[in-house]
Amino acid sequence: MAKVLEPQIKDGQLLKIGQRVPKLDAWDKVQGRTQYIHDVKLPRMLYGKILWSKYAHAKIVSIDTTKAEKLPGVRAVITGYNTPEIRVGFIKDNPVLKKDKVRQYRDEVAAVAADTAEIAAEAVKLIDVVYEELPGVFDPEEAMQEGAPLIHEEKGSNVLKLPWKMLCGDVEEGRKKADFIVEENYTLPFVTHCCLGTSGCIAQFHANGNLTVYSPTQIRYLAQKDFQDAMKALGLKGKRVQVIQTAIGGGFGSKLDTYPFEFITILLAHYTGRPVKLVYTREEEFFASPGRQPVRAKISQGCTKEGKLTFRDVDMILDNGAYTSWGATTPSVMMMPISSLYQVENIRYVAKCVHTNNIYSTAMRGYGNPQATFAIESQIDTLAEKAGIDPWEFRMLNRNKPGEITPQRFEIGSCGMEECLVAVKEKLQWDEKRGKGNGRGVGISSLIHVGGGARIYKSDGTGTILKLDDYGKVTVLTSASDMGQGSDTVLAQIVAEELGVEIEDVEVIMKDTNLEIWDAGAHASRSTFVGGNSALYAARKAKEEILEFAAGMLKEPKESLYLRDRMVYSRNNAEVSMALDKLLRAIHFRTNGRQVVVSEFYDPPTVMLDREMKGNFSAAYTYGVHGVEVEVDQETGHIKILKYVIAMDVGRALNPMAVEGQLEGGCAQGLGYSLMEELQLDKGKVLNGNFLDYKILTFPDMPNIESVIVETIDEKGPFGAKGIGEPPLVGSAPAIANAVWDALGIRIRDLPITPERIVAALEAKKGS
């Protein structure tokens, strides 16, 4: 069982950590007080609108903006021809306003700023663009072929030059050692984040040339850096860029990059000299905010007759779309389950990202992990079946263990994989329910994910400035980003615990690059771990300062003092105590007085992946197991979820209610990915870009999720916690596919597992 270490708990029982604390922003949200980008209004603000491409691939022959410019209320009409070139994206291959040619339907051809959103919408319709259509390519494998239309002529190929290759051990040797080998193909569709708050921003220039951008971004410091490019293009190099983060109405990775619309808004603000707001409609959100990249995976694994994995060999092709955002880097995270889910020595992995004239993709919760895990974990069942071993036993046999170093050189610290497997087996009544067939079946799937940040950038740090006032109230300026996951609440709990105050005494402020210290952004499930440690260490510094002073004042050794219940107490002497606020006023109101203010920058002890894509890039790893019991209607192909269990090693559940929220929310998104979600494109054009045609899970669709929280008290995490924002999504699809196999003996290798696919598979099975 998991080792329980409590290195940071010194004053007895935890009071705030482990409590079910409702999210601090919940009341504001339900009362309509939260200010989303949609609600922010600045004096003299204009409204921006983009003219999108009419073709998936075409030459731009001419753009005539005369009519639009004449419309009363129009303040600026911009195109690639009357603005300096700014290129965005991971490899800067995306000009924010297109000249010469368009490469996808979401290409930005022109934009307008006007007095009202209505006038702006009217004005873009008045812009005349003459195109000359070009042949397009919409399938990544076709795009790889000789003679395929080139999306970016200057690149010479549609295949991206990115180093997605990993070799560990010797796969050929592993094949030789295998008694059983399975090779299969899996495909995963284009899905999108479906944030309830559509994308948008406001840009405003100040008289001194400095720029402020209001944005619900997940990465305000990286966005700040990106926006510097616009400043350079506008001849404003050296000026200051401030990013103010408005409340995020859903992120899930979609706001992990900057996009042309933000730069267009900056350009419009620059040319009009007024603040400009640009917010997507729901229709725009569907086709012009990037989703999760479609993947085709070829995977083979082998094992000995005892069931030990001997090798894993994976080839992938990703549809990169027309431009390159963070989506193209998801293979770096796919490597994680490929290298480190179960003990397997010999690994080969090659992935190609291929340009097409489809709309492009970005990061999405799990960041490639769900795609890779679907292939691996579906095949584990196939392989176990071939080897004649119970799939649960097979997993136990190959499970990861605390303290191991994986072939990719991940240093696994705490690891609750065994506990998760045992818990799910029990809750699912695995032994009783399994192998009955006839439309009912059970399936499981394990997962690994980073839980201690992920060094994808030179710094993976988060800053905290913490101050206490005369009343014992605490302000935490954190650079972590709460996008709904509840990190603010958890930071308040951590600080309240450490300083012995109430959670309501702690105000967590996160919003403004001018205010807070740098941060790498909300991604890789890192906010609680990295931001939490940053807040914890800041609180500890403040505590040291307070106890140091208290020791002198109360004439007690500092080591004997502790903070609790808004008081300072002595362990040695029950008579000695003092109210914290009184103590803080004593620190303040004296000669050379001060208020207690500290700052902390916590950067986890990790390294970036080296050229071989190896190295310990996270300070902790989380493990989990999904388990599901399904009943499949053999007539309609409809899948009913009878039971859903998720067991997650979270290190420590700082706020069990928030953990459950993440587990249930992740499963909801995972179930959508597994069963119904797919952004359908016809020659690059989105066909189902609305909530009527693109189905996500709603309350009636949602099964009860049974959450099992496994605590392994990670040595490096704040109070032992690990990040768990993404993993609850990762295991759904393979668990369901495995349950369907158990129910009917059909193997669905293409997501989503729709009734149509079930019926087709059943018919194919009958036919064979």
Next chain:
Amino acid sequence: MAKVLEPQIKDGQLLKIGQRVPKLDAWDKVQGRTQYIHDVKLPRMLYGKILWSKYAHAKIVSIDTTKAEKLPGVRAVITGYNTPEIRVGFIKDNPVLKKDKVRQYRDEVAAVAADTAEIAAEAVKLIDVVYEELPGVFDPEEAMQEGAPLIHEEKGSNVLKLPWKMLCGDVEEGRKKADFIVEENYTLPFVTHCCLGTSGCIAQFHANGNLTVYSPTQIRYLAQKDFQDAMKALGLKGKRVQVIQTAIGGGFGSKLDTYPFEFITILLAHYTGRPVKLVYTREEEFFASPGRQPVRAKISQGCTKEGKLTFRDVDMILDNGAYTSWGATTPSVMMMPISSLYQVENIRYVAKCVHTNNIYSTAMRGYGNPQATFAIESQIDTLAEKAGIDPWEFRMLNRNKPGEITPQRFEIGSCGMEECLVAVKEKLQWDEKRGKGNGRGVGISSLIHVGGGARIYKSDGTGTILKLDDYGKVTVLTSASDMGQGSDTVLAQIVAEELGVEIEDVEVIMKDTNLEIWDAGAHASRSTFVGGNSALYAARKAKEEILEFAAGMLKEPKESLYLRDRMVYSRNNAEVSMALDKLLRAIHFRTNGRQVVVSEFYDPPTVMLDREMKGNFSAAYTYGVHGVEVEVDQETGHIKILKYVIAMDVGRALNPMAVEGQLEGGCAQGLGYSLMEELQLDKGKVLNGNFLDYKILTFPDMPNIESVIVETIDEKGPFGAKGIGEPPLVGSAPAIANAVWDALGIRIRDLPITPERIVAALEAKKGS
């Protein structure tokens, strides 16, 4: 001449200090972007309105709110009878909603919160109050008499129990030594601040019971403390109060206290559960925001036949109005010129603050100093005349000098009084213009004021949090309050100078008790001195940290390195240099990296006045001289200002444009006080509460002000600067009264010096 010390300048010439920098908030103000309290809107916000007393003094027999409550859109109607008692003011003698009786026309009898301001205004009219009128008293001397109506029965007397008494040396001895003695009476009227932004605030309770108040207060931390009283009354003790300072549309001391309207707004927010905004109309601003207290002064001074002052003896009576705000403490500042303007050993001062049924007073620019200086400096001329000495020579003879310790134990450091006297004499052509009579004359007046804070509270400190980002941009979180005086701009200059960056690189943030460290508020001309030192020392800490790292990186001794032009340079080696932003990124992006963040709390080396009202309560003192040439129309009594000179010892002019702004603005307010302003009350009721009847100087009235900036480079001030917010107002009235004497031989001892008073004095002179 003044000693010029430059202890803090080490890297050669100053680049940002001494520059004429336009105020950083100027563009936002002229472009209409500044958010005053009037502009702030919160979701679901209600509007509050107060019902004022109908009498100056009356029993409240009954209040019937039934009709008001029934008006659609009304959300709450509160009175002293359905709310807990909260008392405000310097001695907490002012219940925010009056029960049993009213004591002035501005008494708050009831209040309403409604969906719109119009409904709220309508609703207060529907409240029926039955009063029983009581005899009132409106003259402080009558109020002191036996049998006068008592304003607060429980106090037993209308005279406040405040210790306004100071004795230095032996006045009787001083009288004996005097060859010439003059005794006179002076009176000063009720005037008001005339802020262009009327008073107002917004209160909002959060779901956890914490309170946020938006307010254009000058004292957000002291206001925060006051608002805790409301929390206690509401059973919310221990909850957090946050004060967010909105842009201040004029302060001048009027926003140095909290007032019933703010607590009423808090009560309305509490009972409705919604944010409530309450903003005064212009009419309310005139009668319901407190002004400067009327004073009656009896003063006598004596001198030897050589012209050396031998004693000063002053009695004052202040009309305190119905309640006690900071106005009642202005005698503590009146003591400053009485004890320390000119060298005089033997001093006696007694002041009485007396309750009347007039509306009450608070702090106003100069804080009692203008009243005392009018009496002293008018009489200096009278005394000099009696002694047969030129008034300028008389002043030179008795002038204060650097390094002296005054009878009140003020430690005068830098002192440019001599330079100011010399400069004004020359600019005014004193010798040529003086003594000509026949309607033209010249007059001068000296002044002293605190220039290094004033310890009226246990702490006189200001906090700064300063951070630098990856681009060399600086954020300064200051707790100083910029209410239009330009302190933000000066803080940016100080920090830019010290860190070798551009002023546009520095963002000064001051607004929120949750964000910044404690501060004693914007008063006593302290923001540049105390806030400036706080910012300077913070910047110096940051510089140390940066140079420390740079020394290691550039392999140069730290002492040889300096920051300038966004670069680090070496004095030893011209080849060595590095861009600041690059250096900061090197500090950040490495193992154990960090961003540079520092905090500072600067509390000046001063003491509170002791029981004898003595002690060095400011870290520096400013001196100045006003000089004026007038032409008086002997028919109409109209005074034309032919020339106006002000010479001020400012320590160092950090921003000469801002200094001139203060000098000219102060003179404008001083001229209004001298010549035209008076809030006229009839039995406690304001008669001229609007800008048609209450005259302030407008552009056509304004003479050209010739400013002479004397720099004495104070050892303790930031880059040598001293505070000069208030003193430019102090010397106007006596300089004009003295010029009128020189012009016509009439002595006006009652402000304002209106044409009517001139004509009456001329007639009296003729008659005698």
